[in-house]
Amino acid sequence: MIKRSPSLTDQAKAHIKEQIVNNQYEGGRIPSESDLANELGVSRTTIRDALSRLEIEGSVFRRQGSGTFVNEPGLQIKSRLDEIWSYEAILQAHGYTPSTVLLDVHEKQPNELVRKSLNLAADDSVTVIQKIFVEDDEPVIFTENQIPTRLCAGSFTKDDFRLPVFQFLETLCRQRLNYYLSEIVPVSADKRLAKILGISQRKPLISFEETGYNDENEPVLWARSFFRDDLLRFRLIRWGV
Amino acid sequence: MIKRSPSLTDQAKAHIKEQIVNNQYEGGRIPSESDLANELGVSRTTIRDALSRLEIEGSVFRRQGSGTFVNEPGLQIKSRLDEIWSYEAILQAHGYTPSTVLLDVHEKQPNELVRKSLNLAADDSVTVIQKIFVEDDEPVIFTENQIPTRLCAGSFTKDDFRLPVFQFLETLCRQRLNYYLSEIVPVSADKRLAKILGISQRKPLISFEETGYNDENEPVLWARSFFRDDLLRFRLIRWGV
DNA sequence: TAGTGGTCTAGACCACAAA
DNA sequence: TTGTGGTCTAGACCACTAG
Incomplete structure (x- = not known):
């Protein structure tokens, strides 16, 4: 199901983002990094990279000891000033x-x-x-x-x-x-x-x-x-x- | 010389940044990731994290197959819109x-x-x-x-x-x-x-x-x-x- | 061909939060 | 106590650049 190129990280990020926008995560709670790693058949490092990028772009936030969650306000942003291209x-x-x-x-x-x-x-x-x-x-x-x-x-x-x-x-x-x-x-x-x-x-x-x-x-x-x-x-x- | 807390990544980042601003890297060329890892006694992953942050903030740029270099224009930025607090x-x-x-x-x-x-x-x-x-x-x-x-x-x-x-x-x-x-x-x-x-x-x-x-x-x-x-x-x- | 950065793994230990 | 994210390691293989 998951192949190389685009990178595993990119695919993981896209997959998680899709679940988020389709509201597939109950209560805005994203599965643990280990669970995601098992589910997608990649290492936890790869999942962490994907989640880090989603965090930087404002789609999720993380709390040590607690979990990773959907960041509703961050999802509202349409034109991120630091990312725009054309x-x-x-x-x-x-x-x-x-x-x-x-x-x-x-x-x-x-x-x-x-x-x-x-x-x-x-x-x-x-x-x-x-x-x-x-x-x-x-x-x-x-x-x-x-x-x-x-x-x-x-x-x-x-x-x-x-x-x-x-x-x-x-x-x-x-x-x-x-x-x-x-x-x-x-x-x-x-x-x-x-x-x-x-x-x-x-x-x-x-x-x-x-x-x-x-x-x-x-x-x-x-x-x-x-x-x-x-x-x-x-x-x-x-x-x- | 290097201890925990602040994290090794933070220390590595600070160390490299200091070398950069003091113009210690000839021709703006930063040592390879492996060399830095050996020099500071940490893993390459740690060095990569540090360099990634320096890249995001615009202090360096990387070219696959070629190396990592000081990014002069990026060093000019005084107030990064997406980072600063008070x-x-x-x-x-x-x-x-x-x-x-x-x-x-x-x-x-x-x-x-x-x-x-x-x-x-x-x-x-x-x-x-x-x-x-x-x-x-x-x-x-x-x-x-x-x-x-x-x-x-x-x-x-x-x-x-x-x-x-x-x-x-x-x-x-x-x-x-x-x-x-x-x-x-x-x-x-x-x-x-x-x-x-x-x-x-x-x-x-x-x-x-x-x-x-x-x-x-x-x-x-x-x-x-x-x-x-x-x-x-x-x-x-x-x-x- | 040698050396560089890019990606990925499997596993370790820690700090923290919640039950 | 258990499970979460945070940090770090050592090593593998790949893609690319340059001599």
């Missing part, structure tokens, strides 16, 4: 069926902040990709990606640029996006942003300023994104020490 | 030496949102604690905590309320704060907030709305906090899939 995926998690609109693609000289963040030489240019994510004709997210032009040498179609940026980088620039270093910045909608997102001027917004790194730990992407607070809220779990 | 600690991590000013303490009937978040009965009241964190006479954070009054029965001094709220709950209400479920909300400074934080009206701000849970996974605290964006920026790492 904005399409976030919106889908919220029950939306978003479409992506490509606003503009052009090449330019980056400003000082971007040049520094991406370790660019003085004459390097960046390719700017501006997109909005729309739900029911309502813009929800506006995002602007800047990629060093030398990374994406080649010719692209409009459809290529419409791809999620991590996919664009992976399939067309051979750069696997590994992680973002993100900064949360509050802004007030200026005229341009108000028009793009269909909101009134001066409305307060959350924005992300982030640098994306590849597998070699080199910066390959600088992005700034703006979110319609009334349509999309970010949540996270902050663990104690 | 605001004093956050500010200290930023190099500040903050002081806490108790603005007001009073009892009131909570609004509907708070009542629901804290699972309160219709006639339960909450104790409201308002504080600001000040650096060099500049207010940086304004926070308002609401705790069910029945939890903090007893008499308190002004100094008690000045404690970090997790400490107040732990020592005076016997409630260990386990985690927060937080929501990030953009706001525009109104007259009152502008006055408290010493900024101009309509300035965009980040705020947190959060519910704190105890060890029994019961909500024990509702809090709302506002941050001076020009003095304090939140950063986080977003990992790929």
Whole structure:
């Protein structure tokens, strides 16, 4: 029943998570680690790894000497700030069926902040990709990606640029996006942003300023994104020490 | 040299982290897991646990078949959004030496949102604690905590309320704060907030709305906090899939 | 091919909670 | 006292990278 690849840990995690969301555990009590190990035919270590991940993502909590339990509040979280990858995926998690609109693609000289963040030489240019994510004709997210032009040498179609940026980088620039270093910045909608997102001027917004790194730990992407607070809220779990 | 308690994993993690920040690893290359295990006299599993935690917090990255390396960009992160507890600690991590000013303490009937978040009965009241964190006479954070009054029965001094709220709950209400479920909300400074934080009206701000849970996974605290964006920026790492 | 990290095992002992 | 999660071990085999 259980095979390798995906890893046993991943399969165990998926199995337990499925039982949780289907409410198969009476009183929110998850079987003991030994029982789960026997049931799935794996070692207790493997089960512990799976449960640790479920604990970090907030699905369960553990009490030494007592047991492991379903964490109802943690299950509510739809968009975990520290896990999100593509904005399409976030919106889908919220029950939306978003479409992506490509606003503009052009090449330019980056400003000082971007040049520094991406370790660019003085004459390097960046390719700017501006997109909005729309739900029911309502813009929800506006995002602007800047990629060093030398990374994406080649010719692209409009459809290529419409791809999620991590996919664009992976399939067309051979750069696997590994992680973002993100900064949360509050802004007030200026005229341009108000028009793009269909909101009134001066409305307060959350924005992300982030640098994306590849597998070699080199910066390959600088992005700034703006979110319609009334349509999309970010949540996270902050663990104690 | 290495003893139990704190755990071997914690000691190993601390040891490696110290070598990293003191730049003891040439070229940012961390010794192999086996070497570290031999050097510290523990098993490879213990070393792997320590390295995993350092990887999650962004201090190192690993490449299968190649090795483990110092992650310079990750070391820049001062306030990890998903980990930190008291605001004093956050500010200290930023190099500040903050002081806490108790603005007001009073009892009131909570609004509907708070009542629901804290699972309160219709006639339960909450104790409201308002504080600001000040650096060099500049207010940086304004926070308002609401705790069910029945939890903090007893008499308190002004100094008690000045404690970090997790400490107040732990020592005076016997409630260990386990985690927060937080929501990030953009706001525009109104007259009152502008006055408290010493900024101009309509300035965009980040705020947190959060519910704190105890060890029994019961909500024990509702809090709302506002941050001076020009003095304090939140950063986080977003990992790929 | 040698060395690295990734996964997994079986079993030990401990700390803690509940009956 | 019993059963739970927390920590740790020694060793196995695999997947990948680099010389």
